[in-house]
Amino acid sequence: MNLETVRVFIMTRGVDFGIMILGAIALWLVGRWLIGLVIGGMRKLLARNGRVDPTLAKYLGSIVSVILNLLLVLAILQIFGVQTTSFAALLAGFGLAIGTAWGGLLAHFAAGVFMQVLRPFKVGDFVTAGGVTGTVTELGLFGTTITTPDNVTAIIGNNKIFSDTIWNFSVLPNRRVELTAKIANGVDVLDAISRLKTAVARIPNVSSEPAPDVEVLSFTPEGPLLCVRPYTDTTNYWQVYFDTNRAIIETFAQAGYPTPETPVVRRVAAELMPSQAPQPPQPLRGSQAA
Structure with a gap:
């Protein structure tokens, strides 16, 4: 050039x-x-x-x-x-x-987009998603980060979350605590229910509306089984859970209720098998009689 x-x-x-x-x-x-x-x-x-x-x-x-x-x-x-x-x-x-x-990765991406649009939960909600229970700390387009109650971080693919059942415990204002209390046979059931309702209502962070439920759930050989169900905010769930257990123990101790025990069934001799029944004395024979 x-x-x-x-x-x-x-x-x-x-x-x-x-x-x-x-x-x-x-x-x-x-x-x-x-x-x-x-x-x-x-x-x-x-x-x-x-x-x-x-x-x-x-x-x-x-x-x-x-x-x-x-x-x-x-x-x-x-x-x-x-x-x-x-x-x-x-x-x-x-x-x-x-x-x-990257078909699997794009599937997580597509599920993440749908989750962001449909909004089944948000950051800070307490959920069960993808088989993991905990608090949502991050919403990603490919995976969701959940911190479990024992302080472990779990990252779940959005496709697994979106294709499974999602339990969101933070949507409604109150969450019910499910507990039971067994009383011994012979204890006044109505008195026990009244005492428990008063004690549970005094627990901090227990909602007054709806009021705590204390009713007979079922009957067992040891005695009636009561359901104890206070309501509280999700953030106070475990505090109310443990305080309610403590209230059950203290209330029954103050009332002097006996410990439920399994009744012992005694069998009479008539109920024994023939081989186990007492044998009549045998008559003496021969040289034994002499």
């Missing part, structure tokens, strides 16, 4: 090429600025709404940012005359290959 060829190229195509470069740079700078405005405004809008989790807002912002930046790159390629239709087809094929290889 000689100098004359370079001079001719600069005079004929150089100016146009320089204008395209300047236009691409300007489009990149302006596009990035506009993308930043859109993402920032979307995140502020979602945060102000208060109905979208911060984790979801962050992931939505990331997804929208990637899509807008991809469109910006395609627009810049158009300036240089690159046919983006073939590029888009190549990108779609690449995405299909990734989708086939």
Whole structure:
């Protein structure tokens, strides 16, 4: 390539090429600025709404940012005359290959999107999901993080959660504590129920409405079995659970109730088997009589 060829190229195509470069740079700078405005405004809008989790807002912002930046790159390629239709087809094929290889991961992603839309639970709820019981600490697009009551962090795939039964203990304002108390035969059942209702109602954080339930649940050989069911907020569940057990012990001790015992059934001789019945004395014979 000689100098004359370079001079001719600069005079004929150089100016146009320089204008395209300047236009691409300007489009990149302006596009990035506009993308930043859109993402920032979307995140502020979602945060102000208060109905979208911060984790979801962050992931939505990331997804929208990637899509807008991809469109910006395609627009810049158009300036240089690159046919983006073939590029888009190549990108779609690449995405299909990734989708086939990562089918399980995309299933978790799809389930995560549906969970964010349907909102079966939110961060801070106490749930049983995917066979794990605990407090939700993070909602991801691929997995959900739950902290169990024994302070263990569990990460469950969203597809497993969404395809199984979800128990949300935080939706309703009150949760019922399920306990039982057995009294001995001969104890005044109505007196025991009255004492327990008074004692349970004095436990801190027990809801007055609905009032605690103390009733006869069933009858056993040792004595009647009472159900003791106070209501409380989910955050105070275990405190009320243990305090109610303590109240049952203290109430029965103060009342002087005997400990329930299994009655002993004594068999009479008539109920014994013939081989076990007493044998009559045998008469003496022969030399024994002498």
